Each structure stands twice: as structure tokens, then as C-alpha cells.
Amino acid sequence: MISLTLNGEPRALDLDPEMPLLWVLRDHLGLMGTKYGCGKAECGACIVHLDGEPVNACMTPLSQVEGRSVTTIEGLSSDGRHPLQLAWIIEQVPQCGYCQPGQIMMAAALLNKHPRPTDAQIEEAMSRVLCRCGTYERIRRAVHRAASPEVQNG
Amino acid sequence: MADAGVGRRLSRRSLLKIGALAGGGLALGIHLPVRAELDPEPRSADAKTAPEAPVELAPNAWVRIHGDGRIELVLARSEMGQGVMTALPMLLAEELEVGLDQVQLVIAPVARVYANRLLGVQATGESTSVRDAWTPLREAGAAARALMIAAAASVWEALPSDCQARRGRVHHSDGVRSLSYGELVATASGLAPPDRVALKSPAAWTLIGTSQQRLDTPEKVSGGAHFGLDIRLPGLLFATLYRCPVPGSRVLSWRAAETLKVAGVVDVLAVRNGIGVVAESTWAALQGRARLDVSCRPTVNANLDSQRIRSRLRIGLKGRSAVARKSGDVSLALAAAAHEIEAVYEVGFQPHACMEPMNCTADVQPDRCALYVPTQAQEGARAIASAITGLAPGRISVHTSLLGGGDGRRLEQDFVVDALELSLRVHRPVQVVWTREDDFRHDFFRPMTLHRLRGGLDAEGRVTAWFHRVVGPSVLARLRPDSIRDGIDPFMVEGAADIAYEIPDLRIEYRRADTPAAVGLWRGGGYAHTSFAAECFLDELAAAAGQDPLMMRRHLLAGSPRHLRLLDRIGERAGWGAAATQGLGRGLALVAAFESLIAMVAEVALEGGRVRVHRVFCVVDCGRVVNPDLVRGQIQGGVAYGLTAALKGEISFTDGQVDQLDFEQYPLLRFGEMPEVVIDILPSDADPGGVSGLGVPPIAPAVANAVFALTGERVRSLPIRLAS
Ligand code: FES
Ligand code: FES
Numbered sequence: 001m002i003s004l005t006l007n008g009e010p011r012a013l014d015l016d017p018e019m020p021l022l023w024v025l026r027d028h029l030g031l032m033g034t035k036y037g038c039g040k041a042e043c044g045a046c047i048v049h050l051d052g053e054p055v056n057a058c059m060t061p062l063s064q065v066e067g068r069s070v071t072t073i074e075g076l077s078s079d080g081r082h083p084l085q086l087a088w089i090i091e092q093v094p095q096c097g098y099c100q101p102g103q104i105m106m107a108a109a110l111l112n113k114h115p116r117p118t119d120a121q122i123e124e125a126m127s128r129v130l131c132r133c134g135t136y137e138r139i140r141r142a143v144h145r146a147a148s149p150e151v152q153n154g
Numbered sequence: 155m156a157d158a159g160v161g162r163r164l165s166r167r168s169l170l171k172i173g174a175l176a177g178g179g180l181a182l183g184i185h186l187p188v189r190a191e192l193d194p195e196p197r198s199a200d201a202k203t204a205p206e207a208p209v210e211l212a213p214n215a216w217v218r219i220h221g222d223g224r225i226e227l228v229l230a231r232s233e234m235g236q237g238v239m240t241a242l243p244m245l246l247a248e249e250l251e252v253g254l255d256q257v258q259l260v261i262a263p264v265a266r267v268y269a270n271r272l273l274g275v276q277a278t279g280e281s282t283s284v285r286d287a288w289t290p291l292r293e294a295g296a297a298a299r300a301l302m303i304a305a306a307a308s309v310w311e312a313l314p315s316d317c318q319a320r321r322g323r324v325h326h327s328d329g330v331r332s333l334s335y336g337e338l339v340a341t342a343s344g345l346a347p348p349d350r351v352a353l354k355s356p357a358a359w360t361l362i363g364t365s366q367q368r369l370d371t372p373e374k375v376s377g378g379a380h381f382g383l384d385i386r387l388p389g390l391l392f393a394t395l396y397r398c399p400v401p402g403s404r405v406l407s408w409r410a411a412e413t414l415k416v417a418g419v420v421d422v423l424a425v426r427n428g429i430g431v432v433a434e435s436t437w438a439a440l441q442g443r444a445r446l447d448v449s450c451r452p453t454v455n456a457n458l459d460s461q462r463i464r465s466r467l468r469i470g471l472k473g474r475s476a477v478a479r480k481s482g483d484v485s486l487a488l489a490a491a492a493h494e495i496e497a498v499y500e501v502g503f504q505p506h507a508c509m510e511p512m513n514c515t516a517d518v519q520p521d522r523c524a525l526y527v528p529t530q531a532q533e534g535a536r537a538i539a540s541a542i543t544g545l546a547p548g549r550i551s552v553h554t555s556l557l558g559g560g561d562g563r564r565l566e567q568d569f570v571v572d573a574l575e576l577s578l579r580v581h582r583p584v585q586v587v588w589t590r591e592d593d594f595r596h597d598f599f600r601p602m603t604l605h606r607l608r609g610g611l612d613a614e615g616r617v618t619a620w621f622h623r624v625v626g627p628s629v630l631a632r633l634r635p636d637s638i639r640d641g642i643d644p645f646m647v648e649g650a651a652d653i654a655y656e657i658p659d660l661r662i663e664y665r666r667a668d669t670p671a672a673v674g675l676w677r678g679g680g681y682a683h684t685s686f687a688a689e690c691f692l693d694e695l696a697a698a699a700g701q702d703p704l705m706m707r708r709h710l711l712a713g714s715p716r717h718l719r720l721l722d723r724i725g726e727r728a729g730w731g732a733a734a735t736q737g738l739g740r741g742l743a744l745v746a747a748f749e750s751l752i753a754m755v756a757e758v759a760l761e762g763g764r765v766r767v768h769r770v771f772c773v774v775d776c777g778r779v780v781n782p783d784l785v786r787g788q789i790q791g792g793v794a795y796g797l798t799a800a801l802k803g804e805i806s807f808t809d810g811q812v813d814q815l816d817f818e819q820y821p822l823l824r825f826g827e828m829p830e831v832v833i834d835i836l837p838s839d840a841d842p843g844g845v846s847g848l849g850v851p852p853i854a855p856a857v858a859n860a861v862f863a864l865t866g867e868r869v870r871s872l873p874i875r876l877a878s
Contacts, residue, residue, distance in 0.1 A: 016417065016437070023437035027392065032384040033377025035558075036436075037509050038590040042817040045509060073377030080376040088375040092367060092783055095791055096235030097374030098381060098509040098558030126825040130817060132509045132559050133235045134794020135787075136828035 004065045007031075007075025017063035022046045024062050025072060033073035033101045037130070044129030047102040047109075048072045054109035054128075073101035076108060084108055087146035095133035102129045107143050116147050211339045213301050213347050215267040216246055216294040218260070223336030225252055225322060226260045230268035231287075232278040232530050233370060234560035235791065236846040237784035240368045242287050244780055248361040249295030249354060251319035252335075254369060264536045264552050276533040279565050280679060281748040281844025284780055288842050296351040302335050305342035309333065356778070356839075365783035370556070381558045382528035385515040387583040391420055393576050394439040394587055397428035398450035399595055400810035401458065401670050405429060405448055412445035422446070425575040427568065432580055436587050455670040456810035460602075463669045463807070464500070467604045470625035471498060475665035476641030478651040484608075487619035487659030491610025494619075495698050499607065499687035500871035502804035504600040504676060505820060510558020511593040516573035517583035522549045525573070528557040530564040538567045542574045561795070562675030565633070566598055591815040598674025599805055601627045603646070605687035610659075615699030617710060622650045622688060623663040627673050629680075631666075641666065645675070649684035649851065654717055654746050655692070655710035671807060677795050678850030681747040686872060689743040689855035693862065703742050703859065704730055719836065720744065720753045720773050727834060728755035728771040738768065739864025743852035748844030750776035752789070756829075756856035758864060765801055765874055767829040767857055774833060776848065777840035785845050790831045792849020798823045800854040804873050 037045030041056040049071040110125040233239040272282040306324035373379040410422035418438030433439035515526040603626035610619030696706040814820040858869035
């Protein structure tokens with residue numbers, strides 16, 4: 001039995017402790033917002049927060065989250081209106097959308113650490129998540145927007 | 155559900171809840187009831203037995219209006235990022251006189267009426283969706299609107315000309331009376347749809363030409379959007395296949411004793427494409443596959459390697475070949491030229507690398523079959539399902555999920571075959587998951603091509619002769635054999651054979667040189683390889699003639715006002731007349747593709763010995779623009795896609811196998827490498843052209859030409875590798 005906090009709820013899971021968190025979420029808990037893109041910590045499609053830090057769920061065995069707190073895209077906000085999600089809509093970021101949960105979770109971890117990130121901080125963080133559709137310019141704008149309360153809803 | 159038999163409904167707030175619907179066992183396996191004369195194919199069993207909702211109106215295959223006021227629009231193209239889920243409903247809504255906030259989307263089943271006229275089948279690709287839909291969808295919307303107006307006029311005993319439709323209501327010109335579409339359904343049901351409808355004049359458009367927000371964005375930022383891998387069905391099993399890594403090789407023998415010991419593994423089966431491991435979770439299937447003991451039959455394709463392919467293509471640079479286009483006599487003109495230059499260009503293999511790896515979910519039952527699949531080719535998927543299961547097409551339903559990228563890869567059916575065969579054998583719904591390694595290894599690549607170009611200049615520096623031979627494997631020989639005529643694969647020479655420059659003596663050739671490497675369609679089509687060679691070589695001619703590349707193009711396009719307008723605008727926008735900033739090189743490329751035109755100027759620098767693209771100016775003429783923000787997104791995306799191929803990796807083969815199996819070996823363009831993309835869309839009255847592939851072809855030659863401007867070094871192969 002592995003105990004953790006998932007999106008704010010205590011959970012106890014009787015699953016293979018070696019199973020990566022990605023497949024636990026997707027195949028056993030019905031949380032499909034976290035995506036599989038490579039399974040090797042190379043693309044960032046699977047980024048979730050582990051005690052607030054961004055981690056690649058595809059390379060995080062379940063055993064490693066024992067007693068810790070995991071947040072997925074589904075738990076980022078209660079109503080889908082996290083400032084980043086709103087900014088993503090205003091800037092019309094997603095194309096195919098497949099990478100976007102990872103992008104948003106990465107950006108959310110960045111804003112937790114640097115509420116007003118510089119371009120260089122955005123670049124460093126967001127270079128961890130690949131987007132084949134090339135939405136990077138809009139991601140940059142959306143992160144800045146979410147980080148600037150004065151323009152948030154503009 | 156009152157509307158069982160109506161198809162999956164998608165509201166703005168809950169787009170694509172395929173998983174949720176599936177989990178609840180609701181409204182699945184159903185076909186949209188289109189009018190009988192539009193649907194010559196047998197209905198599915200479900201549609202036949204489904205009770206027709208009492209008050210609803212389907213004036214055509216695209217629009218359904220319900221008595222309770224719901225308005226449903228049908229989407230028959232695959233959303234893979236390009237925005238069809240927004241652009242196509244806009245066409246219907248514009249003429250139907252409803253707002254996008256008032257409609258729900260229904261994903262189309264497979265039916266003749268939903269065929270893409272430009273592709274001949276129900277499929278999405280080659281930047282055709284808006285071009286195909288432009289007139290029929292507006293007419294469908296207008297016909298439904300006319301019917302609503304006729305119904306209101308009959309209720310009020312008024313003239314239709316006294317009635318006006320606005321936001322889902324018909325208003326009388328008295329300014330007092332009005333009825334909603336829902337309220338008019340009963341009356342309208344008794345009326346014949348109009349034979350002829352008038353489309354709105356462009357001046358009256360309220361949606362077309364505006365940057366409406368995408369209908370799929372809210373779900374894509376909440377994590378609730380459902381792609382193929384997110385399909386969940388009761389009793390679903392997950393599967394992965396071991397496929398022999400060398401093309402054409404088959405499994406010789408296999409042992410699964412260790413695999414069957416993995417907790418969660420349900421079964422191991424030999425199928426057409428390899429050995430399938432079926433399990434209760436993706437993880438168990440992957441663990442099981444890693445423990446398989448398989449040996450593959452040796453094949454001659456184990457010789458496949460990039461050097462060998464290159465040598466084989468090189469042979470084709472000389473000797474006989476098929477002629478795709480010819481005017482005048484190039485040999486004579488070259489002989490008579492004051493100056494002749496010749497060059498060979500090379501374009502490497504490229505993968506699709508869609509962010510969502512290939513996958514398919516199939517539920518094969520004795521009397522019916524359902525596919526849940528991110529596909530660009532619904533009709534093909536149904537045909538293969540029919541062939542494998544032996545069921546009539548009418549018993550097969552195809553449910554298209556969102557696609558995590560497509561780019562031509564999802565026109566193929568290989569991943570569909572896997573899911574069908576496994577579900578057929580295990581009698582349960584099966585989701586076949588390709589790993590990233592599978593996805594790289596078993597892609598249908600953009601082929602390697604070689605290009606031999608020769609050009610002649612007269613004493614005044616005018617281009618008098620142009621020769622371009624494309625050498626490479628045929629892509630369409632497998633996909634559309636009928637399209638090959640006189641040895642010409644139209645895909646391989648598009649962008650070369652239809653080159654717009656007016657050159658008196660011109661000859662375009664294609665020499666087919668097949669290789670065992672699987673090849674297929676790719677974003678930007680054949681233009682993506684031909685334009686690199688042609689636009690770079692034109693710059694070589696300009697340099698040889700001592701002319702400015704933009705001015706040389708202007709001279710060669712004197713009779714093409716649309717092209718000239720583009721060139722003039724890009725010149726202004728990029729400040730072409732003034733010297734480039736110190737340390738930056740500028741390069742130009744111009745491409746006409748998919749009935750659109752694009753000019754690009756790339757600004758590049760060298761940083762740490764590598765090419766760094768800082769800014770890209772784009773001027774686009776894509777005819778009438780349905781949604782400018784979607785166009786911008788597609789151009790930005792095309793630039794990123796093309797830059798990955800121009801600057802980053804390529805696919806190579808050693809001992810019959812693909813060398814690059816992950817994102818470390820085939821790196822994609824990253825956040826910090828994305829240039830600023832400045833896009834101008836020129837106004838135009840022409841019918842819309844395609845844009846999803848449009849940004850790809852010009853970026854490589856624009857960057858290569860910029861590298862020459864900066865370093866004096868010609869770039870003649872992709873991806874770009876600097877010698878110095
Ligand atoms: S799936 Fe985890 S980083 Fe790619
Ligand atoms: S939006 Fe398609 S991969 Fe990022």
C-alpha cells in the first residue's frame with residue numbers, strides 16, 4: 001500500500017511500486033490529463049507537481065511518491081480558471097493540445113518559484129517541455145500575462 | 155438519452171468527452187442520421203433501432219436543430235491542431251446566423267456525404283479542409299437559415315423578405331415578433347428545403363474573417379481534452395506490439411514464458427505486424443514486451459543504410475528520367491547561355507514525431523465493431539476494419555478523437571490494424587499503444603531526395619534556362635497508385651513542376667528511386683523538399699548574375715501580380731533595401747502551395763558555430779481568411795516544424811534499422827530556439843487556400859539563403875551542417 005496526497009485528497013494505492021506515476025494516473029486512476037510522449041524524461045508531456053516541484057511522471061516510480069503530495073493538471077485549479085489556464089485561453093496557445101498539460105504544469109511550477117519570471121527564467125523552465133506544433137511564442141506571452149495581475153484578464 | 159442515435163454531442167463546455175461517455179456506456183456506436191438520399195450506405199445497427207427524437211430538424215448532413223433549442227453542427231474533419239474544429243463550424247454558423255457560443259459540435263461518422271472532395275475520400279490532410287468546405291458548408295448553413303425564415307414567414311403569414319435571421323432567431327421587420335429556431339422546428343419540418351440559396355455577401359459577414367477563439371481551447375487547458383490514448387471503455391485492455399525492427403522482416407520464433415509472468419499481462423498473441431502483449435495496464439504491457447524472446451527472419455533489408463540509399467539516389471542524378479514539365483529546349487538554352495551553373499541539393503529523411511504516439515482502440519464484437527482512433531482517414535479505417543473483421547461497413551463505426559498531431563502520419567492504418575487484430579482475438583476492447591521508440595522506428599518518413607539543378611543566364615544576367623531533376627522514392631505509389639502517370643509521382647515534384655517563375659526554357663524531371671525505408675506524406679507536402687532546392691538555387695543564380703535575390707524574383711514574376719504584391723510587401727516589412735544588422739544574415743524564399751502564397755525572410759546569426767534564427771518575417775496571401783488567428787498559429791507552427799527539419803536532426807539507417815529512437819537522438823526545436831515570427835496576411839478576394847502546411851516549405855530555404863548571406867557558404871543539404 002502506498003499512501004499519497006493526490007490533488008489534495010489522501011489516497012492509498014495497492015499497485016506495483018515500480019510502476020511510473022504516469023501509468024498509475026492514466027490507467028488506474030482515470031486521470032488522463034497527464035500525457036505520455038516519450039517515457040524517458042525527454043519531452044515534458046507528463047509533468048506533474050511533486051510537493052510543488054515539477055517532475056516527469058513517466059520516470060517517477062510510485063514508490064517515490066509515498067507520503068508526498070502530487071498535483072496533476074486536473075488538480076491545478078478547482079474550476080479550470082487558474083491564472084495560467086485563463087492566460088492560455090486569452091493567448092489561444094494550444095494547437096493539437098497534446099503537450100499543453102505539461103506546459104501548463106511546468107509554467108505553474110515556475111510561477112510558484114518566481115511569481116514575476118524574467119524571459120530568461122521562462123526560457124530555462126519552458127525549454128523542458130517540447131511542442132511539435134510550435135506554440136512557444138504564445139506560451140511565452142501567456143506566462144507573462146498570468147504573471148502580471150494588471151493584464152491578466154485583458 | 156433522448157438523442158441516442160444522434161451522434162456524440164459536444165458542447166462548448168464539454169468537448170470530446172469520449173472517455174466519459176464511454177465509461178458511462180452512453181450514446182456510442184451511433185451514426186448521425188443524415189437524410190436518406192445523402193447516405194446511400196447502410197446505417198449502423200444502432201442508428202436503425204435508435205428512436206428518432208420527436209422534434210428535430212436535419213435540413214442537411216451538417217446542421218441539426220432541436221425543438222428544445224439545441225443547434226448541432228457536424229464536424230467531418232480531424233482536429234489535429236490546425237483548427238478545423240473552429241474554422242469549419244464558423245462557415246456553417248456564418249450562414250446559419252448563429253453564434254459559435256450557441257452551437258454544439260457533433261463528430262461525423264463515416265458517410266459518403268462527408269467525403270473530402272479534394273482527396274476523394276473522407277480524410278483530412280494536405281491543407282485541404284477549408285478549401286473543400288468553403289462553398290458546401292456555407293450553402294448548408296444558408297439552406298437551413300432559409301428554411302427557418304420560410305417557417306417563420308408561414309407562421310406569421312408574412313413575406314420571407316420581411317423576416318431576418320439573427321443569432322438563432324427569426325425576427326419580423328415589425329421589430330416586435332420573433333421566434334427561435336427551436337420554436338420553428340415543427341413548422342419547418344413540413345416545408346421543403348429550398349433548392350437554391352443565396353450566400354451572404356462578404357460585407358455582411360460577422361464571423362468569417364474574425365479571430366474567433368478556438369472551440370477546443372477550454373478542454374485543452376483543463377486537461378479534459380480526449381486524445382486517442384485517453385479513450386477508456388469498460389473492460390478495456392492495453393496492448394503493445396513487438397515488431398521486427400528491419401523493414402519487411404517477420405517474426406521467426408518467439409517465447410513468452412517470462413512475459414506471462416508479469417503481473418497484469420493477460421495474453422500474448424502473434425498477429426500480422428508482430429507479437430502483441432495484452433495487459434491490464436500500459437505499464438504491464440510494456441514490462442511484458444521487454445521480457446519477450448523474439449527472433450526475426452533475416453532479410454536483405456538488413457543492408458539498408460543511409461550511405462547506400464544516398465549512393466543509390468546519386469545514380470539517378472544522371473541518365474533517363476520522366477519529364478514532369480517542359481517548355482522550350484533546356485539543353486539548347488543551357489548551351490547557348492552566357493553563364494551556366496549547376497548544383498546538387500540533398501534533403502534527409504524526416505519523421506513525423508507527433509507528440510501523441512500512434513495508437514488506436516478497437517472494440518470488435520461478433521456483430522459490430524467500433525474504432526476509437528485519432529485518425530486523419532476515417533474511410534480507410536472503416537475499410538480496413540471491414541476487411542479484418544469480415545463485418546459489413548455499416549456495422550463498423552469510427553469515432554474520431556482529438557489528434558495529438560497528424561502531419562500525414564495518421565493517414566496510415568498500420569496502428570489501426572494492430573488494435574483490430576488484437577481485439578478480434580481477445581474478444582475485449584483493446585487500446586494499442588505505440589511507444590516513442592515504436593513511433594520513430596516504424597514511421598513512414600519524408601523521403602530522402604536529391605535534386606540536380608542547372609540554370610542558364612544570358613549576358614544581361616537574365617535567367618534563360620532552368621532544369622530541376624528530383625530523385626527519390628515514390629510516396630504515392632503505395633498510397634495512391636492511380637495518381638502515378640508516365641512515371642511521375644505528383645507529390646514528389648509538387649513545387650518543382652508548378653514553379654511560378656517565367657523562364658523560357660524549362661524542364662522538370664522525376665527519377666524514381668525506391669528504397670526499403672517506408673516513406674509517406676509529411677507536413678508541407680512535396681513542397682517541403684522541392685522548395686528548398688529551387689529557392690536556394692535561384693539565389694545561387696542571383697549571386698552568379700550579381701543581382702539581388704528579391705529583384706531577380708520580381709523580374710521572373712513580372713506577369714504574376716499576386717506574387718509581386720507579396721514580394722513587395724516582404725521587402726518593406728523586412729527592410730530588405732537597407733543593410734542587415736551587423737552579425738545577422740537575411741534570406742528570402744517564396745512558395746506557392748495549396749492555392750496560397752507565402753514569402754519569408756529569415757534573420758539568422760551564428761552562435762557557438764550553430765545557426766540561430768532570430769526572426770522570421772512572413773507575408774501570406776491565402777485568399778479569403780476564415781480566421782486570421784488560426785492562420786497565424788499555423789504559420790508559426792509551420793515555421794517551428796520546418797526549423798526542426800532544417801536545423802536539428804534527421805533520420806538515418808544503419809544495418810537496416812532507424813538510428814534515432816528518442817528525442818535526444820532526434821531533437822525537436824525547443825522553446826528557447828523559437829524565433830520571433832512576424833506575420834502579415836494580405837487581404838484577398840480569392841477563394842481560401844490551405845495554410846496548415848504553408849509555413850513549412852519556405853523556412854528551410856530562407857534560412858539557408860540567410861546563412862549564405864552571412865557566411866558566403868552555400869547550404870545544399872538539410873539538415874544544415876556548417877562546414878566551417
Ligand atoms: S513522457 Fe515523460 S518526459 Fe516525455
Ligand atoms: S500543441 Fe501540439 S504538441 Fe504542443
